[in-house]
Amino acid sequence: xxxxxxxxxxxxxxxxxxxxxxxxxxxxxxxxxxxxxxxxxxxxxxxxxxxxxxxxxxxxxxxxxxxxxxxxxxxxxxxxxxxxxxxxxxxxxxxxxxxxxxxxxxxxxxxxxxxxxxxxxxxxxxxxxxxxxxxxxxxxxxxxxxxxxxxxxxxxxxxxxxxxxxxxxxxxxxxxxxxxxxxxxxxxxxxxxxxxxxxxxxxxxxxxxxxxxxxxxxxxxxxxxxxxxxxxxxxxxxxxxxxxxxxxxxxxxxxxxxxxxxxxxxxxxxxxxxxxxxxxxxxxxxxxxxxxxxxxxxxxxxxxxxxxxxxxxxxxxxxxxxxxxxxxxxxxxxxxxxxxxxxxxxxxxxxxxxxxxxxxxxxxxxxxxxxxxxxxxxxxx
Numbered sequence: 170x171x172x173x174x175x176x177x178x179x180x181x182x183x184x185x186x187x188x189x190x191x192x193x194x195x196x197x198x199x200x201x202x203x204x205x206x207x208x209x210x211x212x213x214x215x216x217x218x219x220x221x222x223x224x225x226x227x228x229x230x231x232x233x234x235x236x237x238x239x240x241x242x243x244x245x246x247x248x249x250x251x252x253x254x255x256x257x258x259x260x261x262x263x264x265x266x267x268x269x270x271x272x273x274x275x276x277x278x279x280x281x282x283x284x285x286x287x288x289x290x291x292x293x294x295x296x297x298x299x300x301x302x303x304x305x306x307x308x309x310x311x312x313x314x315x316x317x318x319x320x321x322x323x324x325x326x327x328x329x330x331x332x333x334x335x336x337x338x339x340x341x342x343x344x345x346x347x348x349x350x351x352x353x354x355x356x357x358x359x360x361x362x363x364x365x366x367x368x369x370x371x372x373x374x375x376x377x378x379x380x381x382x383x384x385x386x387x388x389x390x391x392x393x394x395x396x397x398x399x400x401x402x403x404x405x406x407x408x409x410x411x412x413x414x415x416x417x418x419x420x421x422x423x424x425x426x427x428x429x430x431x432x433x434x435x436x437x438x439x440x441x442x443x444x445x446x447x448x449x450x451x452x453x454x455x456x457x458x459x460x461x462x463x464x465x466x467x468x469x470x471x472x473x474x475x476x477x478x479x480x481x482x483x484x485x486x487x488x489x490x491x492x493x494x495x496x497x498x499x500x501x502x503x504x505x506x507x508x509x510x511x512x513x514x515x516x517x518x519x520x521x522x523x524x525x526x527x528x529x530x531x532x533x534x535x536x537x538x539x540x541x542x543x544x545x546x547x548x549x550x
Contacts, residue, residue, distance in 0.1 A: 194222050194223065194224050194225055194445055194456060195222070195223045195225065196220065196221075196222050196223075196456070197220070197221050197222075197223070198218065198219055198220045198221065199220065199459075199461075200219075200220055200459045200460060200461035200463070201219050201220045201275040201276060201277055201458060201459065201460045201461060202215065202218060202219040202220070202276060202277075202461060202463055202464055202465045203276070203277055203278060203460070203461065203462050203463065203464050204219070204276045204277075204278070204464055204465050204468060205276075205278040205281075205283075206276055206283055206285075206384075206470070207470055208283075208370055208371070208372065208373045208384055208385075208386050209373050209375070209384065209470075210285075210338075210373035210374050210375030210382050210383070210384045211375065211382065211384070211470075212274060212285055212287060212382060213468075213469070213470050214465070214467040214468065214469045214470075215276060215465040215467065215468050216274035216275075216276060216285055217274070218465040218466065218467055219274065219275055219276050219465060220274075220275050220458065220459075221272055221273060221274040221275065222272065222273045222406070222456060223271075223272050224270075224271045224272065224273065224408060224410075224443075224445035225445065226267070226269075226443045226445060228267040234443060234444050234445065235441060235442065235443055235444075236441070236442040237265060237440075237441045237442075238315075238438065238439065238440055238441075239414070239417065239418075239420075239437075239438040239439035239440065240264050240414065240439045241264055241265045241414070241439055241440060241441045265441050266292070268289075268290065268291060268292070269288065269289065269290045269410060269412045269441075269443065270288070270289040270290075271286060271287065271288045271289070271319075271408065271410050271445070272286070272287050273285075273286050273321070273406065273408060274286075274287070275458060276465075277398060277460050278398075279394075279398060280388060280389065280394070280398070281386050281387055281388050281389060281398075282355075282386075282387040282389060282397070282398075283384070283385065283386055283387070284321065284384075284385050284387060285382060285383070285384040285385070286319050286321070286334075286382065286383050286384075286408065287380065287381075287382045288317075288319065288336070288380060288381050288382075288383075288410055289379065289380045290317060290336075290379075290380060290381070290410075290412055291378065291379045291380075292412065292413075292414060292415050293317060293336070293378065293415050294316055294317050294412065294413025294414050294415050294417055294437055294439070294440065295316050295317050295335070295336055295337045295413070296313050296316050296337075296419075296435055296436075296437060300313065300419060300435040301313060301337075301339060301435070303434075303435045304435040307435075308360065308361040309361075310360070311333065311344070311360065312333055312335075312340060312342060312360050312363070313335065313435050313436060314333050314335070314411060314436075315411060315413065315420070315436035315437055315440055316335060316336070316337075316411065316413045316436070316437050316440070317335065317336035317337075317381070317411065317412060317413050318333060318334060318335040318336060318410075318411045319333070319334055319383060319408060319409065319410050319411070320332070320333045320408070320409045320411070321406065321407065321408045321409075322405075322406065322407040322408070322453070322454040323354075323355075323387075323404055323405070323406060323454065324404060324405040324406075324453050324454050325354060325393065325396065325397055325403075325404040325405075326396070327352075328352035328354050329351065329352060329453055329454070330343055330344070330351040330352055330353040330354065330355070331343065331344065331351060332357065332385065332387070333360075334372065334374070334383045334385065335374075336374070336376065336381045336383075337374070337376075338372075338373070338374030338375075338376070338383075339367075340360075340363045340364075340366070340367070341357065341363065341366045341367070341371060341372040341383070341385055342357065342358065342359060342360040342363040342366065343355065343357045343358070343359055343360075344359055344360060345358075345359040346359060346361075353390075354389065354390050354392070354393040354397075355387045355388055355389055355390055355393075356388040356389070356390055357371060357387060357388065370386070371385060371386045371387070371388070372384060372385045372386065397460070398460070399460065399462075400460065400461060400462040401459065401460065401461075402459075402460040403457060403458060403459045403460065404457075404458055405453065405454040405455055405456060405457055405458065406454050406456045406457075406458050407444070407445065407453075407454030407455065407456060408444070408445055409442055409443065409444040409445070410442075410443050410444075410445075411440055411441070411442050412440060412441045412442075412443065413437045413439060413440040414437070414439035414440065416439075417437040417438050417439035417440065418437075418438050418439070419433045419434060419435065419436065419437060419438065420433075420434055420436050420437065420438040421433065421434055422434030422435075
């Protein structure tokens with residue numbers, strides 16, 4: 170029988186709340202169209218005709234949407250005795266380039282939601298195979314998410330859950346266990362069984378040096394199908410993008426550190442977390458997504474030319490001890506409508522622009538918050 174530490178359970182809640190920080194977004198095309206895409210990690214023409222969201226992360230040091238760690242950690246402004254900024258002091262960490270962009274695309278059919286996320290990010294920060302194996306062996310955690318990855322939040326009638334996925338295409342997972350406090354209304358497997366999602370073909374990830382795409386088929390649970398998968402069916406959506414440094418060292422294992430043991434873990438140390446479309450007050454996604462039985466006119470499976478990306482699918486072979494290496498997914502240098510802070514409905518664009526910034530989560534070894542980020546739960550036999 171497995172016992173769960175109350176402290177680490179609290180850490181899980183804190184880590185899950187990461188996908189709850191709000192920021193601006195621009196929405197395009199009014200509703201999600203009904204179409205079954207091929208799960209291949211490509212942005213098909215149907216996605217561009219359907220509803221999509223461009224996520225916006227301006228470089229504002231005062232925003233609660235960003236959390237930096239390691240070399241991307243934020244610093245306070247240096248003030249003089251009169252409370253004025255001292256010339257030359259840093260308001261936010263300028264080591265971060267604010268070069269990360271993201272767009273979320275949506276389709277649906279009678280059994281599934283389809284969500285494809287394109288992230289433009291030229292600084293590839295992915296853990297190597299040895300550290301991934303270490304993470305996979307630790308089944309009582311959130312997975313190796315402090316690397317280039319995404320976390321999306323879905324809410325329907327007050328029921329919220331998180332899906333996490335990595336740039337290297339190794340995993341997509343939810344968190345079904347009671348200790349995570351999530352109400353999962355889809356049939357994806359939890360982290361402890363995350364290989365089942367890959368075997369079932371529920372996702373595909375494509376990558377090149379400048380961007381990646383994670384495309385997911387999300388099978389909706391039988392009890393929720395009639396409530397969500399219908400004309401006018403709706404849910405709320407939010408996303409966090411984690412952007413790690415290409416040569417980041419690995420941070421200490423926070424679970425072992427709590428026991429007085431200093432040992433390298435499997436999470437990267439230098440990263441930013443950027444969160445969009447989320448409500449910081451109630452910790453719930455706040456971008457409303459509405460379904461329509463209308464079908465796209467263009468169902469050509471040819472990927473968007475602006476999406477770029479001829480590279481590994483569900484791949485990523487990584488090496489080295491102190492740096493994350495390439496293992497990303499296809500994405501795209503895209504152009505499209507202009508968005509401002511807040512959500513706006515725009516005329517249908519077919520280019521699928523991406524307006525996003527890099528994201529980071531502070532993982533200071535001495536911080537309790539860091540512990541919450543690195544490990545949500547440590548289960549013992």
